[in-house]
Every structure is written in structure tokens, then in C-alpha cells.
Amino acid sequence: MNHARRIAGLIGTAIMLGALAAASGPLVPHHAAGSAAMRLAFRARPERIEVCRTPTAEELARVAAHMRQEVICEGVAASYQLRLQVDDTVLIDRVVHGGGLRHDRPLQLELEHAVMPGPRRLQLSLVRREAAATDSVQLPTTSRVAGDTGIYAGRAVREVEERTRRDLAAIPARLSLDSTISFPVQRVILVTFDPDTRAWQIHGAEP
Amino acid sequence: MTDTQPRATRRMIQMADAIMNRLYGWRSNPLHQSGTIAVAMLLVLLATGLYLVLVYRVGSPAASVAALAADPWLGGWIRTLHRYASDIFVVAAVIHSFRLWAQRRTWGTRSLAWVSGLSLFGLGLACAWTGFVMAWDSFGYRLAVAGGRLFDVLPILSEPVSRIFAGDAPVPSAFFFVNLFLHIALPLAMGIGLWLHVSRVARPVLLPPKPLLWGTVIALTVLSVLWPAPLGPGADPLILTTDTPINLVTSWWLPLVERWPPGVTWALLSVLGIGLMAVPRLTRQPRMGEHAPSVVDPALCTGCDQCPQDCPWDAITMVPRTDDRPNLVALVDPARCVSCGICAGSCAPMGVGPGGRTGRDQLALLRSITFPRFREQPRTVLICCSQTPADHQRALESRGALLHPVSCVGNLHSSVVELLIRGGARAVMIGGCPPRDCLGREGPRWLHERLFEEREAELQARVDRRLVRTMTLAPGALAEALAEWDRFQAEVETIDSAPQNSPDSMELMLECDPVDLGTGVTR
Numbered sequence: 001m002n003h004a005r006r007i008a009g010l011i012g013t014a015i016m017l018g019a020l021a022a023a024s025g026p027l028v029p030h031h032a033a034g035s036a037a038m039r040l041a042f043r044a045r046p047e048r049i050e051v052c053r054t055p056t057a058e059e060l061a062r063v064a065a066h067m068r069q070e071v072i073c074e075g076v077a078a079s080y081q082l083r084l085q086v087d088d089t090v091l092i093d094r095v096v097h098g099g100g101l102r103h104d105r106p107l108q109l110e111l112e113h114a115v116m117p118g119p120r121r122l123q124l125s126l127v128r129r130e131a132a133a134t135d136s137v138q139l140p141t142t143s144r145v146a147g148d149t150g151i152y153a154g155r156a157v158r159e160v161e162e163r164t165r166r167d168l169a170a171i172p173a174r175l176s177l178d179s180t181i182s183f184p185v186q187r188v189i190l191v192t193f194d195p196d197t198r199a200w201q202i203h204g205a206e207p
Numbered sequence: 208m209t210d211t212q213p214r215a216t217r218r219m220i221q222m223a224d225a226i227m228n229r230l231y232g233w234r235s236n237p238l239h240q241s242g243t244i245a246v247a248m249l250l251v252l253l254a255t256g257l258y259l260v261l262v263y264r265v266g267s268p269a270a271s272v273a274a275l276a277a278d279p280w281l282g283g284w285i286r287t288l289h290r291y292a293s294d295i296f297v298v299a300a301v302i303h304s305f306r307l308w309a310q311r312r313t314w315g316t317r318s319l320a321w322v323s324g325l326s327l328f329g330l331g332l333a334c335a336w337t338g339f340v341m342a343w344d345s346f347g348y349r350l351a352v353a354g355g356r357l358f359d360v361l362p363i364l365s366e367p368v369s370r371i372f373a374g375d376a377p378v379p380s381a382f383f384f385v386n387l388f389l390h391i392a393l394p395l396a397m398g399i400g401l402w403l404h405v406s407r408v409a410r411p412v413l414l415p416p417k418p419l420l421w422g423t424v425i426a427l428t429v430l431s432v433l434w435p436a437p438l439g440p441g442a443d444p445l446i447l448t449t450d451t452p453i454n455l456v457t458s459w460w461l462p463l464v465e466r467w468p469p470g471v472t473w474a475l476l477s478v479l480g481i482g483l484m485a486v487p488r489l490t491r492q493p494r495m496g497e498h499a500p501s502v503v504d505p506a507l508c509t510g511c512d513q514c515p516q517d518c519p520w521d522a523i524t525m526v527p528r529t530d531d532r533p534n535l536v537a538l539v540d541p542a543r544c545v546s547c548g549i550c551a552g553s554c555a556p557m558g559v560g561p562g563g564r565t566g567r568d569q570l571a572l573l574r575s576i577t578f579p580r581f582r583e584q585p586r587t588v589l590i591c592c593s594q595t596p597a598d599h600q601r602a603l604e605s606r607g608a609l610l611h612p613v614s615c616v617g618n619l620h621s622s623v624v625e626l627l628i629r630g631g632a633r634a635v636m637i638g639g640c641p642p643r644d645c646l647g648r649e650g651p652r653w654l655h656e657r658l659f660e661e662r663e664a665e666l667q668a669r670v671d672r673r674l675v676r677t678m679t680l681a682p683g684a685l686a687e688a689l690a691e692w693d694r695f696q697a698e699v700e701t702i703d704s705a706p707q708n709s710p711d712s713m714e715l716m717l718e719c720d721p722v723d724l725g726t727g728v729t730r
Contacts, residue, residue: 012230017430020456024294025437027450028462030349041373070697108367110702133273188445190376203375205447 042193050075216309225683233681318487320351374444507558510534517647535730547647548618555664617650
């Protein structure tokens with residue numbers, strides 16, 4: 001290999017390595033300068049809309065002792081109308097469901113929309129679409145089955161507790177937010193659902 | 208697949224090879240070594256990764272990587288070297304697969320190598336993905352979000368992964384632990400994949416020649432010191448970054464995937480994956496003509512065990528004979544034979560080879576085509592393989608060479624050389640491909656050993672070795688080839704040798720009549 005070829009080889013190597021290094025980390029535009037965004041992200045369990053009735057004595061007699069329920073409930077998971085409006089612009093207006101084929105799994109939502117920075121009026125609502133059943137019997141708060149003993153003892157109480165817990169974990173029938181928020185430049189305002197307070201929660205807003 | 212398409216791509220390869228041969232010489236042409244360079248980079252990744260994993264903290268990923276990048280003595284360049292090695296791995300793997308596809312080396316027994324190679328490539332990309340996410344800078348965050356979106360449309364996990372990147376709570380350490388686990392487990396899977404990749408290859412070469420290996424490692428290390436890989440600002444889900452330093456080599460698709468719905472990405476990936484996996488099927492050749500598998504003539508086979516040793520694909524085994532001779536007989540597995548014809552040159556009695564390319568066929572071809580052309584005036588014969596660049600052939604022909612093309616010089620039976628010399632050729636020059644770019648894998652090496660190092664079936668001692676020469680005909684290295692030719696011609700001029708025999712009076716085989724090894728009786 002002669003001298004000229006050696007130099008050409010070195011130059012070729014330098015060019016290839018330079019190309020490699022340049023391709024290894026060029027700055028690629030992502031978000032426009034001076035932008036802001038509103039992100040809505042939450043996970044919550046949809047409410048269960050049920051019609052409950054008290055089984056008759058004949059019905060109870062037909063089933064085995066361990067299958068006798070004080071109240072029989074049938075129903076569906078609720079769906080919700082989600083509406084997000086920033087100033088006069090409606091960004092989202094659609095129906096949302098819980099996950100799964102029967103929509104009875106938690107509702108998961110993550111949406112992001114570009115918003116002009118600065119103070120904006122944010123109106124967000126999540127409203128249950130199904131009406132609560134009016135002919136439903138009142139769920140008992142304590143067991144009224146006289147024979148709530150033996151290995152099934154306490155079942156009625158546990159059922160009541162489970163229903164109470166489920167109701168508390170579910171999205172309220174109407175959840176709304178109407179507030180003026182300042183959207184900082186190059187930042188995201190995140191709105192989530194807080195299951196403890198059962199209300200919208202805003203993250204990242206300037207005080 | 209049409210025949211013109213691979214021809215066009217092969218021309219592309221020849222042009223690229225020519226440039227690299229001019230820059231580095233064919234011995235160190237990195238394009239010939241793309242597969243071994245990829246393996247070498249895996250070793251570099253392993254070595255640098257061992258250090259990085261000791262320093263990395265799943266509890267504070269961004270901070271630990273930032274501290275690494277800021278360390279000018281060790282961490283900074285090791286991290287960069289790790290990254291550049293992954294880039295080279297990807298580039299080398301793409302070149303390697305493109306070359307094999309263009310050279311139609313993807314069907315038959317090589318299907319497993321193709322499919323496992325694609326899997327290795329996919330695993331490598333997945334490993335790079337987890338590695339970039341581990342750094343947890345703005346680029347890692349974008350990759351994580353894109354990955355989360357892709358995963359969430361699959362019915363695998365009950366809860367969407369993307370939710371953890373929303374920004375209302377810190378990303379759990381478990382996520383980084385899983386990433387770290389995958390980043391270590393995937394290379395282990397690649398080790399198995401590599402074993403599969405070369406499992407049907409005899410004597411696999413896993414590393415490039417030392418000058419190229421160390422040259423690459425040193426060059427990358429120097430580059431790592433001089434040009435550290437960028438690290439974006441630490442990931443913050445609530446910040447909109449205007450620019451992100453993206454690794455285009457492994458993640459050029461990221462800006463596209465961020466715009467497309469996940470379903471579109473999966474659909475494209477599936478089409479691409481199925482298309483690539485189907486390449487062995489699409490490029491499959493009919494097992495006839497030039498692609499017919501080798502066959503053994505049991506009557507000629509002496510059981511010498513040379514063809515199984517030479518076969519680059521382990522397609523030949525020695526099995527007990529069914530006749531009354533006591534020795535073993537070679538058996539070709541047609542499913543593993545790729546018709547490279549290497550065995551034809553390895554068999555002294557000329558009892559094995561693809562149809563039309565056995566030693567006997569070569570001698571017959573020589574008598575019918577080449578001999579009549581130098582009867583009147585003795586000339587130096589240039590035996591060259593079908594891959595020899597056309598400009599080399601033309602240039603050497605214009606210098607008086609009488610061309611005798613063969614499919615691969617590794618197929619060439621040494622008796623052809625002897626017959627040429629004895630038949631009146633002034634000398635014989637054999638031009639092969641660069642040894643690491645031979646389609647038959649080891650053709651030039653076996654040829655050289657058969658001619659000059661007594662490898663079975665060796666060129667007989669009675670042939671004057673001064674009249675025989677081998678050289679490499681590499682694209683872009685015409686000047687060297689011509690110089691070598693001129694040197695050889697000048698040397699031949701000084702040798703006083705006359706034709707030793709007439710081709711017509713010579714028996715077809717000189718030492719190749721089958722011999723019953725049990726009795727020593729020539730049949």
C-alpha cells in the first residue's frame with residue numbers, strides 16, 4: 001500500500017467515523033418553540049349502573065344455600081361524555097368507555113393537545129350517559145338473613161362492603177372543571193383524576 | 208425475483224467494494240467483513256457494558272448516566288464507545304444481510320442463517336432501544352413513550368404502559384429494572400442466536416482479521432474520546448423539548464412512529480418482517496443446472512475423508528459402504544448442499560461434485576473449449592472465477608491472457624492445472640476472489656493449499672510450480688492485478704520449459720483412477 005493510498009484510507013476512515021458520530025446524535029426537532037400542551041391522563045373505574053331486586057322465597061329455595069343472595073343486581077358499566085374546551089375551542093367531545101370487551105375494566109385515557117401558552121379558560125367535564133335506575137331496590141346496609149351463620153356467615157356484610165368500596169372507587173356521575181389556568185411555554189399542564197378526592201387534579205400549573 | 212435485479216445490486220456491491228479496496232486493500236476491506244465486524248462490535252458492547260452496568264443506578268437512571276457522561280477519564284468515552292459500537296453493529300448487520308441477499312446466498316441450508324440473522328438484528332435493535340431508555344434523557348423518554356404506545360395496542364398487558372410516563376407520578380424504579388434486565392437478557396439471547404446463525408457453517412469465522420479488528424476498535428475509541436455522544440436533558444414528562452439528540456442509526460424511525468397510529472406501525476413492521484423472513488423462500492433456486500447438489504460416484508470414492516473436511520457447509524458425511532469394499536463412502540446431504548462445488552476440487556479420483564462441475568467434467572470442458580484456442584501459440588492461461596470483475600478480465604485478456612472461466616476457483620481440480628501445463632499452456636495463473644468474499648467461503652484458501660501445500664487433491668509434484676501462480680482479482684485493484692500478471696509473465700519468460708505432454712495423448716486422469724484401498728488394486 002503506497003503512501004497516497006494510506007492517506008486516502010485515513011481520510012476515508014475519518015469521513016466515515018465523522019458520519020457515524022454525526023448520525024449518532026443529531027438534534028431532531030420535536031415540539032415547536034413557544035408551544036404548550038394540555039394532557040389529560042387518568043385511570044378510573046366506571047360506575048356500574050345496576051337494577052337490583054330482592055329475590056322471592058321460591059327463587060332462593062331453588063338455589064343452593066351458598067348461592068343465596070339477599071339482593072340480585074344486574075347492570076352495565078357506565079359510559080361517559082368527555083368534553084374538553086380551552087377558551088372557545090372544543091378540543092375533545094366524545095364518548096369514553098371502560099376497558100375490556102364489556103367495558104367493565106378501568107377507563108384509561110391519555111390525550112394531549114397543543115395549546116397556546118398563556119392564561120386559558122379550561123372547561124373539562126366527564127358526565128355519565130346512563131341514568132341511574134329508578135326502580136332499583138335499596139341495597140341493604142346490614143344482613144337481614146336470619147340464617148347468616150355457619151361457613152357463609154358474614155357474606156351479606158362483605159357484599160355490602162364490596163358495593164360501598166366499588167361505588168367510592170368509581171367515577172362520579174358528573175365530574176367537571178372550569179378554571180383559568182396559565183399555560184407556561186414549553187410545558188405541559190397535566191389533568192388527572194384523583195381517586196381519593198374524586199375530583200380533577202391539575203399538575204404543572206404555575207402558581 | 209428477476210435475474211436483473213440481483214445483477215444490479217451485485218454491480219452496486221462491486222462499486223462499493225472497489226472504493227473500499229482502493230482505500231484499504233482487499234485484505235482489510237470492511238465490506239467483506241461486515242458479519243465479523245458485527246460480532247466484534249458485540250464483544251465491544253459486552254466489554255463496555257460490563258463497566259456501565261456497574262455504574263448504572265435503576266433508582267436514579269438519568270443522574271447516574273449524566274455522571275457517567277461527565278466523567279472525562281473513563282465513563283464518558285466508555286459510554287460513547289458503547290453507543291458507537293451499537294451503531295456499527297447495526298450498519299455492519301445491514302451491509303452483511305444486503306450483500307448476502309444480493310449475492311443470492313440466502314436459500315437452502317443458509318435459510319437458517321438468514322432467519323437467525325434477522326432475529327439477531329431485531330434483538331440488537333430491541334437491545335439498543337432498552338439501552339437508550341435506560342439513559343432516561345429526552346431521547347430515552349421519547350423512545351419509552353413510543354414503545355409504550357406500540358405495546359399498549361397489543362393485548363398483552365392489562366394496564367397500559369404509557370400511563371407511567373404521563374407525569375403525575377415518578378416513573379417507578381421497576382420500569383428501569385425491567386429495562387436493565389432486558390438490556391442484559393437480550394444479548395444473552397443474541398448469544399444463542401449467534402450459535403444458531405453459524406450452526407450450519409463449517410469452521411465459522413467470527414472475527415475480522417486482526418489489523419481490521421484492532422483498527423476498528425482503536426478508531427472508535429479515538430472517536431469516542433474526541434466526539435462524545437450527546438446526552439439530552441433528563442427526561443421530564445411535563446416539559447416539551449424543542450430538539451432531541453436522536454440516534455439516527457438505530458432510531459431513524461422514531462419521528463415517523465410518533466406520528467403514525469400504532470396500528471399502522473405494527474402493520475408496516477409485520478409486512479417488513481414477513482417479507483424479510485420470506486427471502487429464503489423467494490430466492491430459492493431450482494435444484495438443477497448450476498444449483499444442482501453435489502453427487503458422489505461410489506465407484507470412484509476411495510473414502511479418503513477429504514471432501515467432508517473441505518465442504519464449507521458440513522453437507523458431506525462418510526458412511527459405511529453397501530458394497531464389499533471395506534472403506535467408507537462419502538454421502539452428500541442435498542438439503543445442506545448449496546452447490547458451491549468446493550468438493551469437486553477436493554476429490555483426487557474426481558468422484559464428487561455438482562453435475563457438470565466434477566473434476567472429470569472440468570477436464571472435458573478444458574479439452575473441448577480451451578485447448579483448441581492455444582494449440583497454435585502457447586499462451587498463459589488465466590483461470591478466473593465467475594465473480595471476477597469484467598474490466599479485470601478484459602484488461603488481462605488484452606495483455607495476452609487466455610481466459611478459462613470457472614464457477615469458483617475453489618472448484619478447480621488440480622488436474623486441470625496439470626493438464627493445461629502438460630497440454631502446452633505457457634503457464635497458468637489462477638485469479639480468485641478475495642478470500643473473505645468467496646461465495647464458496649473457502650475457495651481461494653483450499654485452492655492455494657491444493658496447489659502449493661500438498662492439501663488433497665494436491666497438484667502433482669511433477670508439475671513445475673514456477674509455472675503456476677494464484678492471485679486475487681478484487682474490484683478496484685486492477686493495477687495490482689496487472690502488476691502481478693506482468694511480474695508472473697516476466698518470471699515465466701526466464702523459465703526454460705517445454706510442453707511435457709500432449710493433451711490428446713494424456714489419459715483423462717493422471718493419478719485419479721479409483722483404487723481399492725483394501726487391495727491396493729487399481730480398478
